[in-house]
Amino acid sequence: MATILLIGPGAIGATLAAWLAQDDRHQVSVAARTPFDSIEVCTTEGVIHAKPRVFTQVAQVKPVDWVLVATKTYDSDAAAKWFDTACGPFTRVAIIQNGVEHLARFEKHFDPTRLVPVMIDLPADRLSPGKTIQRGAAHLVVPAGNNGADFAKLFAHTNFDLKQTDDFTTAVWRKLCLNSAGAVSAVLLKGARISHHEGVAGIMRSIVRECIAVGRAEGATLADTVPDEIVAGARRAPPDAENSMVADRRAGRPMEIDARNGVIVRLGAKHGIAAPVNALMVALLEAAQDT
Ligand SMILES: NC(=O)c1ccc[n+]([C@@H]2O[C@H](COP(=O)([O-])OP(=O)(O)OC[C@H]3O[C@@H](n4cnc5c(N)ncnc54)[C@H](OP(=O)(O)O)[C@@H]3O)[C@@H](O)[C@H]2O)c1
Structure with missing residues (x-):
């Protein structure tokens, strides 16, 4: 049994909170910015419901075993x-x-x-608040070790694919290769079909090549074939499939520009690696967002 507070019950957070609440041994609550009464998740195999306690004030919360943070970066x-009220001496925090x-982002806190x-x-x-749609399977990767193993146990009752790895750096940089290429969709406000345009596919490959160069300097193991794999994956996706930066831009929400492309420019500079195509994406998306 674990007491769990999920901070940020949006697309990911509400979906995870609902799945966790299906295990009666867990006591799940959520820390929300926008309140709601209950959670409803439409999955490909049916709808799941949950009614966790919803807190909107830091003072309402008591220390828990696990805090799960699922806000935007x-x-x-x-x-x-x-954390001031949710964390005690034994609390662990999953990001x-x-x-x-x-x-x-969190070690200062x-x-x-x-x-x-x-x-x-x-x-x-x-x-809408508390209502999400889960369009496919869940794959999670955590660093190997006690913390990762205990986090994985929280989801033992689900069909989530939860892997532990000795090379978490490679796992997150491989995902960043994919996410960084999505900037082109966010600039154009168009779905995966844009990857069939040869010029756009070339820009996506350039973004990913820069990501690979910086990722390798940070210690990740990334194959030269990744740019082509990402373009091929986008071409296999439904033509209208849109990433979350597109959804955020359409909804007038801030985009995770820095976490998905800015970071490649910033960490590249640290290693003396230029990332001009990512810098271009950052400038265009910031201008689209701020002006
Ligand atoms: N969605 C996906 O398919 C997906 C897939 C993989 C990874 N991710 C990553 O997962 C993370 C979460 O993404 P998401 O799509 O779930 O974002 P999201 O739908 O925008 O949800 C974020 C939630 O955090 C809430 N929030 C913001 N500040 C808060 C605060 N101080 N206290 C409590 N709640 C707060 C927001 O409240 P409001 O309701 O008031 O806005 C919102 O409910 C991101 O890093 C994203 O890149 C997303």
């Missing part, structure tokens, strides 16, 4: 304010976000030995 500092800087970075591959959208 740019809301990380605000999410960490919940379930995109990007490669899970620990860097919490004991790094009790932080668990999580790579998640779970296609989900939020329809």
Whole structure:
């Protein structure tokens, strides 16, 4: 049995909270910015419901065994304010976000030995507060070790694919290769079909090649074939499939520009590796978002 507080019950967070709540041994609550009464997740195999306690004030929360953070990366500092009341001496905090800087974002707020970075591959959208649609299977990767193993146990009753790895750096950089290429869709506001345009496919490959160069400098093992694999994957996807940066831009929400492309430019500069195509994407998306 575990007490769990999920911070950020959006597409990923509400979906995970609902799955966790299906295990009666867990006591699941959520820390929300926008309140709701219950969670409903439409999966490919049916609808699941959950009625966790929903907190909107930091003072309402008591220490739990596990805090799961599933906000967007740019809301990380605000999410960490919940730690003041949710974290006791034995609490562990799982960071379930995109990007490669899970620990860097949170180690200023919490004991790094009790932080668990999580790579998640779970296609989900939020329809309204508390309502999400899960479009496919869930794959999660955590670092090998006690924290990763205990995190995996929380999902033992689900059909989630949960892997532990000795090379988490490669896992998150491989995911970043995919996410960084999605910037082109967000600039054009078009779905996966744009990958069939040869010029666009060339830009996607350039973005990913820069990501590979910086990822390797950071210690990731990434094959030269990754750019072609990503373009091929986009071409196999439904033509209208859109990534979350496109969804965020359409909805007028901030995009995770820095976590998905800016980071390649920033960390590239640290290693003396230029990333001009990612810098171009950052400039265009920031201008689209801010002006
Ligand atoms: N969606 C996917 O398919 C997917 C797949 C893989 C990885 N990811 C990654 O997973 C992370 C979460 O993405 P998402 O799509 O689930 O985002 P999302 O739908 O935008 O959900 C984020 C949630 O966090 C809430 N929030 C923001 N600040 C908060 C705070 N201070 N306290 C409590 N709640 C707060 C938001 O509240 P409001 O309701 O008020 O906005 C929202 O409900 C991102 O890093 C994303 O890149 C997403």
